[in-house]
Amino acid sequence: MHSTELPLAFLILMFSNTSENCMSRLHITAVEGEPFYLKYCRSSSEHKNEKNTRWCYQPNGSLEQIELNPSNSPRIAFHEYALEFWPVELSDSGSYFLKMGNDTHEWKLNVIRRNKHNCFTEKQVNTRTVEVKKHLMIKCETPYYRKLINKTSLYKNCEQIEIRGNTFEKNAEFEDQGYYTCVFSLHYNGKLFNVTKTFNVTIAGDYNSITPVLLGPKFNQIEVELGKSEQLNCSALLNKDDTVYWNFRKENETDHNLHEEQEIKIKTSEGKWHASRILRIENINENNLNFLYNCTLASKGGTDVRVFILVRKGIITGVPRLYKCTHLGPCIYMEEALKSVNLVWSMTLPGLPSDYLLSATTALSDGCRTVLSVHRSFCPDHFPVLYSQIEC
Numbered sequence: 001m002h003s004t005e006l007p008l009a010f011l012i013l014m015f016s017n018t019s020e021n022c023m024s025r026l027h028i029t030a031v032e033g034e035p036f037y038l039k040y041c042r043s044s045s046e047h048k049n050e051k052n053t054r055w056c057y058q059p060n061g062s063l064e065q066i067e068l069n070p071s072n073s074p075r076i077a078f079h080e081y082a083l084e085f086w087p088v089e090l091s092d093s094g095s096y097f098l099k100m101g102n103d104t105h106e107w108k109l110n111v112i113r114r115n116k117h118n119c120f121t122e123k124q125v126n127t128r129t130v131e132v133k134k135h136l137m138i139k140c141e142t143p144y145y146r147k148l149i150n151k152t153s154l155y156k157n158c159e160q161i162e163i164r165g166n167t168f169e170k171n172a173e174f175e176d177q178g179y180y181t182c183v184f185s186l187h188y189n190g191k192l193f194n195v196t197k198t199f200n201v202t203i204a205g206d207y208n209s210i211t212p213v214l215l216g217p218k219f220n221q222i223e224v225e226l227g228k229s230e231q232l233n234c235s236a237l238l239n240k241d242d243t244v245y246w247n248f249r250k251e252n253e254t255d256h257n258l259h260e261e262q263e264i265k266i267k268t269s270e271g272k273w274h275a276s277r278i279l280r281i282e283n284i285n286e287n288n289l290n291f292l293y294n295c296t297l298a299s300k301g302g303t304d305v306r307v308f309i310l311v312r313k314g315i316i317t318g319v320p321r322l323y324k325c326t327h328l329g330p331c332i333y334m335e336e337a338l339k340s341v342n343l344v345w346s347m348t349l350p351g352l353p354s355d356y357l358l359s360a361t362t363a364l365s366d367g368c369r370t371v372l373s374v375h376r377s378f379c380p381d382h383f384p385v386l387y388s389q390i391e392c
Contacts, residue, residue, distance in 0.1 A: 019083075019143040029110050030088045032122050035186060035193045036086045037144060039082035041107050056097040057082050065097065081145075086188055118157040122183045129202045135205075137171040140182035142195055150192075151185040206244050210240035210272060210299040212299040214306045223313040224284050231306050234295030235276035240265075246279045247305075248296040271372040284310065 003125045007093065020316055023043035055068040070077050077084040085092060090111050098105045115121045130136045140163065142154050161168070170176070184195040204306040214236045223232050233234040234244050246260050261278040268274055277295075288310050295306040 023107065027108050027110070029112060029124060030085075030092075031196070031228040032090050032111050032114050033087050034114075035145065035188070036088035036196050037082050038096055038098075038107050038109070039080075039144070042081065050102055053081065054099045056099065058095040058097070060094050062094075085189075087193060096213050109185045115291065119155055119183075120179060120196055125179065125200045126154065127200045127202070129182075129204050130172045130176075131204050132172050132174060132206055134172055135169065136176055136201065137167060138199055138201075139183070140166045140181045140184070140197065142182075142197065143182055145186055145195060148186040148188060149184050150187050152185045153185070155181045155183065164273050172203050174203050177201055204346060209239055212236060212242050212297055212301070212304070213346075214244070214295060214297045214304050215273040216306055218306060220306065220308045222308060224281075224288075224310050225313050226284055226286070228282060228284055229280065230310065232279040232281070232295070233276055234279065234291060234306065235251045235274070236304075237298060238273050238275055238297060240273055242273075242275070242297065242299040244277050244295065246274050246277060247296050248279065248291075253287075255286070255287060257288070266362070279308075281310070298331050308326045 021037075022039050024041065039128055056065040057068050057361045058065045068076060068083070075086050075089070077086065081098065083096065083098075088109075088111055090113065093109055096107045096109060112121060112123055138154065140154055142149070152166050154161055154168055158181070166182075170182070179198055179200055181198045184197075186193045186195060214234070216235070222230060222232070232246075235245060236244050237243075238244070244263060245286070248255075248258060248260075249391065259280040259282065261280065263275055263277045265273055265275040279293060279295075289312060290309060293310075294307040295308065297304040
């Protein structure tokens with residue numbers, strides 16, 4: 001029997017206590033070799049009169065209806081308004097009619113072949129999707145055969161697992177994904193039969209959780225004018241409990257012209273969170289130049305950083321460039337124009353501790369100078385990164 005849950009089943013529950021066992025849909029699928037039944041639910045306006053009911057069968061491709069009689073086949077039985085198969089076979093496919101006076105109810109039964117190499121048949125499964133870390137519950141029950149059940153077992157991907165009573169439940173993990181098959185062992189007329197019910201369980205990621213990310217380039221060079229003001233925006237896509245903030249404190253120094261505003265966090269139409277925080281720099285002075293203002297995202301997975309550097313407008317003749325070095329020392333790979341320059345290492349840029357930033361400054365023949373900064377922690381492979389900027 002195809003056990004896909006339909007909203008119609010809930011409506012029928014309003015009219016009959018036995019509706020959970022009834023089948024009102026026209027097309028029904030069953031698996032060969034298992035007990036099966038077709039059952040009609042009387043409405044409250046119908047009179048109960050089983051003596052005037054008849055079951056008829058019409059084979060596929062035939063126009064003739066054959067009245068069924070349990071005495072002619074030991075595999076079928078009548079019980080109230082139900083037709084039972086012990087078990088159902090491939091040859092039982094066809095149309096079935098329950099005739100009650102002038103009323104007739106029809107089912108079209110399709111019996112599919114059992115997969116002899118598996119504990120379930122792929123065409124006869126219920127699909128469930130459970131979010132990771134949420135409650136996963138497999139409830140093995142078949143109300144119609146409840147009084148005949150001798151034993152209930154549960155298999156995951158055809159390997160038996162422990163079940164308490166008739167229920168398996170836990171907090172879902174990704175490895176819980178798979179096919180769960182309930183096997184009901186029934187005793188009927190001195191014989192043992194098995195009824196199966198399979199759930200294809202998919203474990204989905206947390207719909208409410210995303211991988212947080214800061215928006216914009218990793219390094220940002222902002223041209224400014226002394227005495228003017230500038231706003232730096234730190235923004236990110238994140239989770240509800242994550243946060244963004246500015247890291248710009250100098251050791252033993254206080255810049256009174258720096259103002260960090262409150263974080264603004266909104267939920268987008270897609271259900272994701274967007275946050276932003278403004279850093280206002282008023283009346284820009286020399287102390288604000290060539291300093292690293294770090295836009296920082298803090299989440300359960302760690303932190304992410306975007307770097308902002310203020311430079312005087314019109315002084316920078318080139319765009320900052322990134323280089324990789326295999327070690328600190330004279331063998332630093334850079335552009336051809338800088339290869340012959342002798343570097344003298346010194347702490348010339350403020351804002352970072354010595355294990356985080358080393359910098360070298362050298363004069364060029366045209367009156368400009370090159371500031372080379374090695375950022376140790378920005379590179380995922382843990383090699384230092386050489387940041388070059390030309391000042392005139």
